[in-house]
Amino acid sequence: MKHQPSLAISLALALTACNGMITDGDDHVGAGIEEDTVTDGSGDDTTSGNAPMVSVELEESDAAIANPERGYYVGYDLTRPDRAPLVRASGRALAISVVHLDDFRSQPISSSLLAALDAGFDAARANGFKIILRFSYHSGYDGDAPKSVILGHIDQLEPLLREHADVIAVMQGGFIGAWGEWHSSTNGLDNPTDRAAIINALLAALPPSRNLQLRRPTFKHDFAPGGPLDASEAWDGSDRARLGHHNDCFLASSSDYGTYASPIETWKQYVADDGRYTAIGGETCAIYAPRTDCTNAVAEMERLHFSYLNQEYNRNVLAIWDDQGCAAEVDQRLGYRFAVTRVAHTERVAPGGVLDLELDVVNRGFASPYNERPVEVVLDDGTTRRVVRLAADARTWASGVKTTLTVRLRIPAEAVAGAHTVSLRLPDAEPSLAEDPRYAIQLANEGVWLSATGDNLIIDALTIDPEAPGPRDPSANELVELR
Known part of the structure; x- marks a missing residue:
């Protein structure tokens, strides 16, 4: 001192x-x-x-401080609790778990998978880290599941989500479309009505203390109109206050590969305002100079109030930050x-x-x-x-x-x-x-x-x-x- x-x-x-x-x-x-x-x-x-x-x-x-619920994240397979020690060993306190439900597109989730997830959450708690959670039916453009099946799966998962909410930093919408990123649904779920049904189910399944992130700001606007949050709504437990944003092609194009509809600046400001009171994070996915250069990248993370980023993807973008000298600053300043x-x-x-x-x-x-x-x-x-x-x-x-x-x-x-x-x-x-x-x-x-x-x-x-x-x-x- x-x-x-x-x-x-x-x-x-x-x-x-x-x-x-x-x-x-x-x-x-x-x-x-x-x-x-x-x-x-x-x-x-x-x-x-x-x-x-x-x-x-x-x-x-x-x-650099590995504080909870912030920073770079690494991957963690919830069905492999033996790998839980690797998260803290990597110097991180945050991991993403994308749970693949490929085998259950037309049937309930098996009791064996539910038990494996239960053990995976316990291992995260024992090893001192938290999870960004998403469910998906595939890693690519294969089929997702019908809405009725998805809603049934959310009902099955609710007890786990509530029991282990302490180690869930935030949950992402998931379930719909390619990678669970809410596009290219093979069951016709790319519409406000079906998205709303799944959002409602997820908000009900999660305890009120947890945020749910959506892939595009227009999805939140469709579900809960009224513009971005202000201080009077912050953390009041309402659906609007619990909905944040994840951007899985951060800085990859002028619209971040369709994250922002037109007019882009309007929707970007929506996220910036929301980000004062909700969870914002994601990953980079492609080099797009000068947006991916240090000066612009740091300024945008500051503006949008980014709390986390993927340490493992896109490595080419992260290498630019190393070369241009802002990598340490990003590591320090993600989140609080x-x-x-x-x-x-x-x-x-x-x-x-x-x-x-x-x-x-x-x-x-x-x-x-x-x-x-x-x-x-x-x-x-x-x-x-x-x-x-x-x-x-x-x-x-x-x-x-x-x-x-x-x-x-x-x-x-x-x-x-x-x-x-x-x-x-x-x-x-x-x-x-x-x-x-x-x-x-x-x-x-x-x-x-x-x-x-x-x-x-x-x-x-x-x-x-x-x-x-x-x-x-x-x-x-x-x-x-x-x-």
Whole structure:
């Protein structure tokens, strides 16, 4: 960590003035970065007679981080759980599983395949990664299945989708047409009515916490008209809010091989607006200079809020990014990339007293998380670890924005005197994964990650001092956020 001299409390208050908008000379953020403020507190005087505030700057890291639900993905055959360890071994935390139903175009899915899929999901969980899920009846232009068969298959799959939703990062529409990419159906399913029936079935089969991605923005518009999402609809559980986009010929032509209908710019902006609140990703499939050149590629991923890309295809396009020097940037910035640039906190706190805490969080990534992401603060004296979940969701920490998180925490009256560490923790929202550090978000800061717990150390020595000034509650028995 890089420490600055302690600041008097008057300076700490000045930083929170003017609606909390902070200008700290952070050149790394760059021109055009927005500033936003998330304030969680009781609305009382932030000092309450406490000891002075101190401020610490944290150093950012340029390391590639295999954080959950983002980045380059690799392939994983769900019917081969023995191959699950290869995903993390490749340095990735995200895999695509395209499940082939070629043998079931006219019959139910066999119990043996369902059991194999069940084991494949379990293996993903055991090995600490998540899955982009798609079902298809072939890898090419062979026949798909009739709508009645597809709907029956979705009914069969629903128990699996719900049981294993914790390790499903996002699901793609699939089922229809060539590669399950919703074109060239041999059963006449390339129409809004049949697509709507399958979308409805998939949204009902998936738990409300999960997004469904469609292959073209016009497909979402046909199903759920009303233009792209805005902030008032974000994450409200509606069908519109749960529909994202996957582009499997990203940058391959002016229309990305038909991904965008005419007028192309209108539909591209639709995805860009939607991408602030839904899952966006895909793969490249052909060189198309200059769109596939670094300058244009990075700008488009930033605009569209890309969270993931295929590491294995198209290798010719990826080689261009290596040659032109943007490969590392893409690897770092796909999805979210959070860093805490400044921490201000009460210098000393009495047992039962109040810790005022203020964090500047920047998101250097192309996107924000598309699944719920809780925010926790951890207080640890080396013997006792206390965790409080804040009234915050990291999905709101938008790409290109510096967010100021302001919280007040009541320290338990039984907290022992001495130095305590304070950490920021961003666990998975699913109870089955919440305590697994492999599914927690690592900050892009130097020296903060505690891999055993999934904590990010932001204060290495907070002093709990019975003589510290400020009001206290002798009956306080747990670490809580004051609102």
